Amino acid sequence: xxxxxxxxxxxxxxxxxxxxxxxxxxxxxxxxxxxxxxxxxxxxxxxxxxxxxxxxxxxxxxxxxxxxxxxxxxxxxxxxxxxxxxxxxxxxxxxxxxxxxxxxxxxxxxxxxxxxxxxxxxxxxxxxxxxxxxxxxxxxxxxxxxxxxxxxxxxxxxxxxxxxxxxxxxxxxxxxxxxxxxxxxxxxxxxxxxxxxxxxxxxxxxxxxxxxxxxxxxxxxxxxxxxxxxxxxxxxxxxxxxxxxxxxxxxxxxxxxxxxxxxxxxxxx
Amino acid sequence: xxxxxxxxxxxxxxxxxxxxxxxxxxxxxxxxxxxxxxxxxxxxxxxxxxxxxxxxxxxxxxxxxxxxxxxxxxxxxxxxxxxxxxxxxxxxxxxxxxxxxxxxxxxxxxxxxxxxxxxxxxxxxxxxxxxxxxxxxxxxxxxxxxxxxxxxxxxxxxxxxxxxxxxxxxxxxxxxxxxxxxxxxxxxxxxxxxxxxxxxxxxxxxxxxxxxxxxxxxxxxxxxxxxxxxxxxxxxxxxxxxxxxxxxxxxxxxxxxxxxxxxxxxxxxxxxxxxxxxxxxxxxxxxxxxxxxxxxxxxxxxxxxxxxxxxxxxxxxxxxxxxxxxxxxxxxxxxxxxxxxxxxxxxxxxxxxxxxxxxxxxxxx
Amino acid sequence: xxxxxxxxxxxxxxxxxxxxxxxxxxxxxxxxxxxxxxxxxxxxxxxxxxxxxxxxxxxxxxxxxxxxxxxxxxxxxxxxxxxxxxxxxxxxxxxxxxxxxxxxxxxxxxxxxxxxxxxxxxxxxxxxxxxxxxxxxxxxxxxxxxxxxxxxxxxxxxxxxxxxxxxxxxxxxxxxxxxxxxxxxxxxxxxxxxxxxxxxxxxxxxxxxxxxxxxxxxxxxxxxxxxxxxxxxxxxxxxxxxxxxxxxxxxxxxxxxxxxxxxxxxxxxxxxxxxxxxxxxxxxxxxxxxxxxxxxxxxxxxxxxxxxxxxxxxxxxxxxxxxxxxxxxxxxxxxxxxxx
Numbered sequence: 024x025x026x027x028x029x030x031x032x033x034x035x036x037x038x039x040x041x042x043x044x045x046x047x048x049x050x051x052x053x054x055x056x057x058x059x060x061x062x063x064x065x066x067x068x069x070x071x072x073x074x075x076x077x078x079x080x081x082x083x084x085x086x087x088x089x090x091x092x093x094x095x096x097x098x099x100x101x102x103x104x105x106x107x108x109x110x111x112x113x114x115x116x117x118x119x120x121x122x123x124x125x126x127x128x129x130x131x132x133x134x135x136x137x138x139x140x141x142x143x144x145x146x147x148x149x150x151x152x153x154x155x156x157x158x159x160x161x162x163x164x165x166x167x168x169x170x171x172x173x174x175x176x177x178x179x180x181x182x183x184x185x186x187x188x189x190x191x192x193x194x195x196x197x198x199x200x201x202x203x204x205x206x207x208x209x210x211x212x213x214x215x216x217x218x219x220x221x222x223x224x225x226x227x228x229x230x231x232x233x234x235x236x237x238x239x240x241x242x243x244x245x246x247x248x249x250x251x252x253x254x255x256x257x258x259x260x261x262x263x264x265x266x267x268x269x270x271x272x273x274x275x276x277x278x279x280x281x282x283x284x285x286x287x288x289x290x291x292x
Numbered sequence: 293x294x295x296x297x298x299x300x301x302x303x304x305x306x307x308x309x310x311x312x313x314x315x316x317x318x319x320x321x322x323x324x325x326x327x328x329x330x331x332x333x334x335x336x337x338x339x340x341x342x343x344x345x346x347x348x349x350x351x352x353x354x355x356x357x358x359x360x361x362x363x364x365x366x367x368x369x370x371x372x373x374x375x376x377x378x379x380x381x382x383x384x385x386x387x388x389x390x391x392x393x394x395x396x397x398x399x400x401x402x403x404x405x406x407x408x409x410x411x412x413x414x415x416x417x418x419x420x421x422x423x424x425x426x427x428x429x430x431x432x433x434x435x436x437x438x439x440x441x442x443x444x445x446x447x448x449x450x451x452x453x454x455x456x457x458x459x460x461x462x463x464x465x466x467x468x469x470x471x472x473x474x475x476x477x478x479x480x481x482x483x484x485x486x487x488x489x490x491x492x493x494x495x496x497x498x499x500x501x502x503x504x505x506x507x508x509x510x511x512x513x514x515x516x517x518x519x520x521x522x523x524x525x526x527x528x529x530x531x532x533x534x535x536x537x538x539x540x541x542x543x544x545x546x547x548x549x550x551x552x553x554x555x556x557x558x559x560x561x562x563x564x565x566x567x568x569x570x571x572x573x574x575x576x577x578x579x580x581x582x583x584x585x586x587x588x589x590x591x592x593x594x595x596x597x598x599x600x601x602x603x604x605x606x607x608x609x610x611x612x613x614x615x616x617x618x619x620x621x622x623x624x625x626x627x628x629x630x631x632x633x634x635x636x637x638x639x640x641x642x643x644x645x646x647x648x649x650x651x652x653x654x655x656x657x
Numbered sequence: 658x659x660x661x662x663x664x665x666x667x668x669x670x671x672x673x674x675x676x677x678x679x680x681x682x683x684x685x686x687x688x689x690x691x692x693x694x695x696x697x698x699x700x701x702x703x704x705x706x707x708x709x710x711x712x713x714x715x716x717x718x719x720x721x722x723x724x725x726x727x728x729x730x731x732x733x734x735x736x737x738x739x740x741x742x743x744x745x746x747x748x749x750x751x752x753x754x755x756x757x758x759x760x761x762x763x764x765x766x767x768x769x770x771x772x773x774x775x776x777x778x779x780x781x782x783x784x785x786x787x788x789x790x791x792x793x794x795x796x797x798x799x800x801x802x803x804x805x806x807x808x809x810x811x812x813x814x815x816x817x818x819x820x821x822x823x824x825x826x827x828x829x830x831x832x833x834x835x836x837x838x839x840x841x842x843x844x845x846x847x848x849x850x851x852x853x854x855x856x857x858x859x860x861x862x863x864x865x866x867x868x869x870x871x872x873x874x875x876x877x878x879x880x881x882x883x884x885x886x887x888x889x890x891x892x893x894x895x896x897x898x899x900x901x902x903x904x905x906x907x908x909x910x911x912x913x914x915x916x917x918x919x920x921x922x923x924x925x926x927x928x929x930x931x932x933x934x935x936x937x938x939x940x941x942x943x944x945x946x947x948x949x950x951x952x953x954x955x956x957x958x959x960x961x962x963x964x965x966x967x968x969x970x971x972x973x974x975x976x977x978x979x980x981x982x983x984x985x986x987x988x989x990x991x992x993x994x995x996x997x
Contacts, residue, residue, distance in 0.1 A: 073891070073892050075888060075892070095891060095894050095895060096894035096895075096896070097894075098894065099892060099893055099894025100894065102892070103892070104889075104892035106892075112750050112884050112886070113750070113884055113934070114939055115881070115938075115940065116938070116940075119940050123881060123882055126878070126879070126882050126893045126894050126895060127894030129878060131875075131879065131896075131899075131900075131903075132875035132876060133875070134877065134878035134942050135878065179893070179894075398832065398833075502853075503852070529689070531971065540689060540852065540964065541852065542688045542689040542719060542723060543689045543690075545715050545723070546689060546691070548715060558778075562779075566853075566855060567718070567722045567855060568718060568723050570718060570722070571709075571717070572715070
């Protein structure tokens with residue numbers, strides 16, 4: 024069964040239509056990468072699904088339920104979100120931040136209880152950040168902060184996780200670390216991921232690691248192509264959709280065939 | 293860059309020179325009193341001022357000055373007043389022409405255009421305005437002579453009446469008032485001298501507000517003492533706010549007054565109903581008295597009817613000793629002699645009750 | 658290490674709970690009327706509402722009708738203002754916001770002033786202060802809603818606009834007020850005073866204050882979430898609009914309730930939450946109850962200073978600003994480029 028089904032999604036501001044009739048679905052244990060350059064509409068699509076943007080037409084069905092009829096806390100029990108950047112705010116501790124992931128399970132006039140704290144600590148352990156729990160969140164490095172946000176999403180205990188550029192501003196080491204945890208979480212918890220990214224190699228990395236991965240190549244709010252990374256992330260599609268020349272390489276390590284792609288030049292035609 | 297700054301300075305200085313020249317000219321233009329006969333008058337703070345001998349148009353920019361001018365029989369010469377003078381009901385009966393004058397002062401500031409419109413020969417101002425540089429400049433710009441009206445004791449009050457008598461040219465009446473004042477004080481002193489000290493009441497005098505009271509060198513302290521009160525505020529530690537002095541509830545409880553005099557309608561009720569005042573002797577024995585209000589609040593720091601507050605209080609507190617004092621007669625005679633106004637029985641009772649003698653804000657125009 | 662920390666937390670909790678009551682007790686000994694420790698305890702032990710005569714009655718009244726209601730009111734007002742300020746700072750993600758930000762104080766000041774002019778009756782003054790305080794909040798909220806985007810910013814803007822309108826109206830009322838009779842009353846009210854505190858005032862103010870404070874305490878976890886910003890709060894499952902309205906309503910009730918009996922007392926809603934953050938951190942679950950305690954203590958202390966050092970009444974607004982002002986500057990200096 025599909026965890027997320029998007030049918031005929033339409034969205035825009037005033038007289039401008041940004042997204043015209045988008046259809047896709049994310050299955051259980053599957054990662055869908057929305058791949059495209061900055062400004063192509065990736066974040067807009069995520070915001071529609073998260074209920075932050077009011078859609079004009081279409082349906083968003085989460086675990087078989089139309090999301091329009093869901094209250095904020097019901098929606099948050101089905102989808103968790105790892106934002107690209109975190110607003111600077113009061114200096115909360117790491118545990119306090121992760122505990123906020125339990126909000127959807129507390130009623131309007133109550134606070135998280137002992138069980139919620141246990142779940143929050145467990146989520147921190149899953150991403151290897153438990154020893155940071157009393158540190159001030161705003162004092163963490165970008166990579167550490169990203170893992171804490173993932174822990175918060177885990178504490179939210181949802182089938183679907185949405186990432187917005189999970190590795191932007193991270194160095195190689197931390198980028199790898201975050202991707203490694205995403206792979207681990209999808210494999211061990213059988214959760215689904217919808218991820219916006221402008222790095223095609225993220226999709227290859229997930230596929231290379233044996234995850235059921237699909238990639239949607241987005242340009243101007245439309246899907247130029249949708250399918251497995253090894254099938255559609257090729258030189259022809261990159262040239263047709265994004266007008267850049269690229270080179271896809273293949274290499275073998277530990278008897279596994281792995282792919283990666285590098286940019287070469289602008290399309291000079 | 294430098295050139296521009298230089299240029300800016302030049303422009304600024306040219307503008308400044310122009311302003312100075314223009315205002316200088318205007319001063320010359322308004323110098324109209326040159327050939328008029330004048331005399332020197334020393335005002336309440338000792339300034340010697342050259343004032344026209346024959347004053348026809350008076351601006352009363354301090355409420356009590358309007359009372360005194362009216363009392364001296366020259367009320368029709370008033371051309372501009374304060375808001376307060378437009379609110380005293382009895383004064384309007386005595387001197388209806390007050391209602392036709394302009395109001396040229398509000399919130400402690402003179403409206404100079406309103407004032408010059410009525411072209412006053414002399415302006416009577418309070419000490420705050422008379423010592424404020426900006427307010428003074430307003431008057432000096434048009435060369436209008438002004439006198440500062442101020443008092444903190446009976447003696448200064450009498451001097452003021454004498455001074456205004458000179459200004460309006462009715463020194464006789466002024467002397468008559470001051471003699472009357474002296475007579476009242478003497479006759480009351482004769483009474484209070486016979487009262488043994490232990491029989492004199494401890495009195496708290498509330499001025500407008502519950503906790504506002506008399507400082508030890510004030511007119512309020514002086515007249516209440518003459519009237520035979522042991523004014524407890526003398527022994528208090530007061531907090532000064534501009535010219536007003538405030539105490540607190542604990543000090544009142546500590547000194548436990550036997551009588552409370554109030555001059556603001558409502559304050560008496562407040563004291564009677566607040567639990568925190570309930571054990572005070574004055575409350576227990578129901579000795580809270582609302583002072584009468586005539587053209588002003590009797591015994592207020594700015595009232596010339598203090599002269600009536602003294603016999604009223606001694607009669608109220610010590611009726612057995614003050615048998616010979618007939619407050620109602622003194623009151624009727626006072627308004628008859630000095631304001632040429634005959635109080636009806638109703639008016640007298642109304643005045644003595646101290647209630648509703650002043651117009652509300654919105655009723656003035 | 659974690660054990661000693663827990664012990665510290667417990668000790669701190671106990672201190673925060675009992676400190677206001679200790680200060681309330683201490684303030685029964687402070688004042689112009691000389692009373693010995695034995696006397697205070699004797700009259701205190703007689704309980705409330707006993708009929709006595711003579712000096713006995715006076716001493717009894719000093720304790721039960723003057724010092725006690727005053728300290729209780731200081732405790733309630735200080736706590737309400739501090740928790741409201743803390744809640745609004747959290748919600749607006751702005752440490753420089755205070756409880757009067759949405760125009761409550763300005764509206765209440767104006768309401769009190771016109772009531773002093775028209776009725777000159779304390780009950781009406783309370784009602785008008787409260788009514789106009791709440792009206793100002795509603796107007797600020799509606800003004801903020803004119804703009805569609807970034808609700809937190811526009812709410813602050815709405816508050817600034819409405820506050821300045823009410824301040825201007827207040828200036829106008831002061832301008833037309835009788836300088837000898839009404840103006841001193843208005844000015845004194847505006848500067849804040851607990852001098853006329855009595856049990857009736859406490860009961861009047863207790864209703865809106867307790868509704869507001871309890872409401873804030875119940876919703877305090879949601880304030881944590883709102884402080885992350887609109888996007889994150891929504892995706893974490895918070896009905897941000899409803900929450901914001903509830904918080905605004907509660908803080909306004911608590912502030913207007915306090916302001917209508919004590920006049921405008923500034924700085925507490927701004928400064929106390931920061932002291933709280935230094936002691937217990939930023940988690941509103943712990944911070945907001947802490948604010949109540951510290952705010953209550955602060956106002957009792959300030960009021961005691963006001964009562965003890967002079968014979969009259971130094972308006973509380975003056976004292977809190979003298980203490981609060983320099984502290985505010987210190988905070989500004991400290992937080993510039995800091996972790997906020």
